[in-house]
Structures are given as C-alpha cells and as structure tokens.
Amino acid sequence: MRVLLTGAAGFIGSRIASVARERGHDVVALDAYLPQAHGDDVAADDQVLRLDLRADRLDDVLAGVDVVSHQAAMVGNGVDAQDLPGYAGHNDLGTAELLAAMARTGVADLVLASSMVVYGDGRYDCPEHGDVPPAPRREDDLAAGRFDPRCPICGNDTDGDITWRRIGEDTPFRPRTSYAASKVAQEHYADAWCTLQDGRAIALRYHNVYGPGMPADTPYAGVAAIFRSALARGEAPRVFEDGGQVRDFVHVDDVALANVLSLERVHDHPSGVTAYNVASGQPFTIGEMAAVLARAGDGPEPVVTGEYRPFDVRHVVASPDAAVEGLGFRATVSPEDGLARLATDPLRTR
Numbered sequence: 269m270r271v272l273l274t275g276a277a278g279f280i281g282s283r284i285a286s287v288a289r290e291r292g293h294d295v296v297a298l299d300a301y302l303p304q305a306h307g308d309d310v311a312a313d314d315q316v317l318r319l320d321l322r323a324d325r326l327d328d329v330l331a332g333v334d335v336v337s338h339q340a341a342m343v344g345n346g347v348d349a350q351d352l353p354g355y356a357g358h359n360d361l362g363t364a365e366l367l368a369a370m371a372r373t374g375v376a377d378l379v380l381a382s383s384m385v386v387y388g389d390g391r392y393d394c395p396e397h398g399d400v401p402p403a404p405r406r407e408d409d410l411a412a413g414r415f416d417p418r419c420p421i422c423g424n425d426t427d428g429d430i431t432w433r434r435i436g437e438d439t440p441f442r443p444r445t446s447y448a449a450s451k452v453a454q455e456h457y458a459d460a461w462c463t464l465q466d467g468r469a470i471a472l473r474y475h476n477v478y479g480p481g482m483p484a485d486t487p488y489a490g491v492a493a494i495f496r497s498a499l500a501r502g503e504a505p506r507v508f509e510d511g512g513q514v515r516d517f518v519h520v521d522d523v524a525l526a527n528v529l530s531l532e533r534v535h536d537h538p539s540g541v542t543a544y545n546v547a548s549g550q551p552f553t554i555g556e557m558a559a560v561l562a563r564a565g566d567g568p569e570p571v572v573t574g575e576y577r578p579f580d581v582r583h584v585v586a587s588p589d590a591a592v593e594g595l596g597f598r599a600t601v602s603p604e605d606g607l608a609r610l611a612t613d614p615l616r617t618r
C-alpha cells in the first residue's frame with residue numbers, strides 16, 4: 269500500500285515509517301520539523317519532505333495514496349494559556365486541512381494518533397455508587413497528602429475510597445488540558461469528515477509511550493523522558509505525589525506495530541471513527557517505574573517529593589481488549605523489560 273505519513277521525523281512517526289517499510293509498504297513521509305521538537309537549524313532528512321499541513325498544498329503528495337497515517341501534532345500537555353493557539357493551529361487546523369485535501373483527492377482511509385488524555389481523570393468504582401468519573405481533586409486534600417480522588421456523589425467521607433477501573437473506548441471524553449482538547453477535536457473532525465466523505469478512520473489512543481529516540485527532557489516531556497534525563501545527569505528521579513499514580517507504559521515498537529496493523533485494516537472497518545486504546549495492558553505506578561529505571565541505570569534511588577501539579581490526573585489505565593479484537597494487536601514488550609532498557613536507550617536531544 270502507499271501510505272502518506274505525517275509527523276514522520278518524530279519519535280513515533282519515525283518508528284512507524286521503519287515498520288511500515290519493513291512490511292513492504294511504500295511510505296511518503298512528511299514533517300513540518302517544528303523547532304520546539306527538532307531545534308532551529310535541523311537539516312531535513314532526504315526521506316522526509318518538509319511540509320506544514322496548515323499552509324502547504326497537500327494534493328500532490330496525496331496522489332496515488334491509499335491510506336493516511338496522521339501523527340503530526342504539537343505534543344505535551346500545554347504548560348500555559350499561551351500554548352492554546354499552538355495546539356489549535358498545529359493539531360486542529362492542521363488536521364482539518366489534511367482532511368479537506370484527502371476529500372479533494374479521494375483518499376478515504378485514515379489512521380489518527382489520538383491519546384488517553386481524551387479520557388481526562390479516567391473512571392472509578394465507588395463502593396456505594398458504582399462506575400463514576402471522579403470529582404475534581406480538592407486543593408485541601410492534595411495539600412494534606414490525600415491524592416486519590418473522591419466519588420462525585422458521596423465524596424467517600426464515610427464509605428471506602430473509590431478505586432480505578434480500566435477504561436474502555438466508550439468512556440466519555442473529558443479533556444483537561446489544551447493538548448487533550450486538541451486530540452478530542454481531531455477525533456471530532458475525523459468523524460465529521462467520515463460522514464461527509466463516507467470515510468473510515470481509526471483513532472489510536474496512545475497511553476504513555478516510551479522507548480529509544482524519545483525526546484529528552486523539555487517542559488512538554490512526559491515523565492519517562494524526565495526521569496531518564498535526570499538519571500543521565502546523575503540525579504535521582506523526582507516522583508510527585510506519593511508515587512502511587514498508575515499509568516500504562518507502552519513501548520514505541522508496539523505503538524508502531526499497532527499503527528501498521530491499523531493501516532492494513534482500516535479499509536475493512538465500518539464508515540466512521542473506530543477508537544482503540546494502545547496500551548501494554550500491564551499497569552505500573554510512577555514510583556515503580558522510577559525504581560525500575562534507576563535500578564537498570566545504576567542511578568540514585570528515586571525521591572518521592574509529595575509535590576503535585578494542578579493538571580495531573582491520578583490514575584489512567586486502559587483496557588487493551590478492543591485492539592486485540594479489532595486489530596489483532598497485543599503489546600509484545602513488557603513494561604518491566606522495556607523500561608529497564610530505557611535506562612540505556614538513546615534519547616533524542618534535537
């Protein structure tokens with residue numbers, strides 16, 4: 269198949285390009301080489317065309333393409349309100365321009381990079397009220413070291429605490445950050461495009477992706493890159509809250525595999541957007557993750573600081589079942605092994 273791949277110079281996009289080529293696909297690779305991700309004076313790769321989805325004409329590169337893999341995005345969570353136009357421009361407008369060009373050129377199959385951040389705070393079981401979204405965490409709770417959220421109905425003042433449950437793809441959107449808002453918007457634009465064009469889209473909701481080539485520490489980096497960079501400087505990973513926050517760490521090779529399986533299968537999906545969690549299925553706490561990395565890297569023991577950030581969510585854990593069923597995708601790298609390898613994997617420093 270001929271695949272148009274956006275964001276092809278990025279951490280995930282570059283792995284998708286390799287795996288897709290290994291499986292015999294012809295990849296037309298694009299990237300805008302955003303300075304925040306690639307530095308100011310990056311030399312464009314011969315194999316990756318420099319194109320900005322917001323401004324450049326895409327019709328020529330879409331000629332003869334069977335399916336689009338849309339990975340290009342401004343990432344991170346958005347650290348202040350001044351980031352909002354950047355997310356809206358790159359992620360919302362960029363996607364809208366791409367979809368309009370696909371409609372003009374008759375390309376009807378799309379695989380979209382989405383994220384677990386669309387679920388916001390996740391879902392919990394209350395002993396009294398069953399499946400609930402959690403109430404927003406209260407400043408007085410956080411300051412007192414109570415990091416787990418409460419039931420939005422009873423507050424768990426008398427009953428036991430709520431406990432996290434695995435999130436399925438039918439969980440309602442509850443975006444909490446500028447980045448999350450733009451990922452929800454991308455899924456909505458894809459849905460509208462499917463209706464207008466009788467298109468088919470797969471939205472892959474990545475959980476915490478890590479692995480070789482991940483960008484080093486920046487204000488927009490995820491926790492695995494931050495800890496790995498601290499260890500490289502000989503410093504201890506600084507674990508916020510009490511370290512009990514649960515995430516699903518999924519290796520970049522598995523994310524690339526899920527993408528290529530989606531490219532191969534999207535045409536057989538029904539019209540409209542089908543979403544899949546892309547996760548290892550093996551939850552890990554942030555404290556455990558820091559300990560695995562520190563041990564494997566022979567670095568200083570993690571420090572649990574008790575700090576907290578207003579935009580952080582407490583526990584987000586996916587159900588990986590739909591991707592097994594719909595894509596035949598099962599993660600092959602266990603977080604235990606992959607995170608230990610991350611201690612010595614090279615990071616991209618731009």
Ligand code: UD1
Pocket residue numbers: 343344345383384385447474475476477488489490491492494495506507508509513515554576577580581582
């Ligand atoms: C991360 C990404 C998000 C992405 C999602 C799924 C960032 C900032 N976040 O969200 O964009 O869509 O994964 O792939 O890129 N923590 C520490 N010490 C630190 C930094 C963070 O203990 O130095 C803790 C945080 O308090 C939080 C957890 O680690 O509880 C995860 O943080 P982070 O990786 O920033 O955000 P996610 O919500 O997992």
